[in-house]
Amino acid sequence: MTVLLAADAYSLGPGRIGALIAGALGLAGVITGGLALARAWRRGAVIAVAAGAVGMVVGGLIVVTADGGAGTGNGLGGGVVALVIGLLAVVLGGVALNRSARPAGR
Template sequence: MSIRSVLAATAAEYTAGPAAAGTYSMSAGRAGAIVAALLGVAGVVAGGLAVARSARRAAVAALAAGLLGTAAGGLVMVTSGGGIGTGNGLGGAIVALAVGLVAVLLGGLALGRSRRAP
């Protein structure tokens, strides 16, 4: 095998771009988006409980989970190779960003309320 054929094959793979993931396969982008969205949902649940009960620990948990979910969703969004519907997790990353932001807002609201309470 000559060097030219190896370089030509590598160049052809590089210019073809990322392939779309299969319908039922779990790509790294999909898995990352799912984890980010679950972190965001956990933050929303903790934030809702913190707002309802003015619990400081739940507010901090909501802030932490929301920030982690938002960061992970942003990371998946930046590193996804294709558009929405290619199976690279871009749609899930957008949802994770939105849910993580809601968790951060709820956690911040509950934390602000818990500081004012006697």
């Protein structure tokens, strides 16, 4: 019989640290994508897509390798949040790239 115990609220295991890094990358991508969208900044759009994609990959790895459910200290909840934030960064960066690729007259 396997018993899953809730993790200490203040302990940072490898799963939580990975989810935290993935979320931070996704958040940086969202901020950069928003700035790129507001200022027609092509390089920022590329950075947003890259940061969002890396955040999604790391968050996905955390979700796939998490043992147990949410609250066990494996970073499952943070991994899911990182996936969503990374997806938002990729979408914002993609929209900014699409807008920057259009001719100026249109």
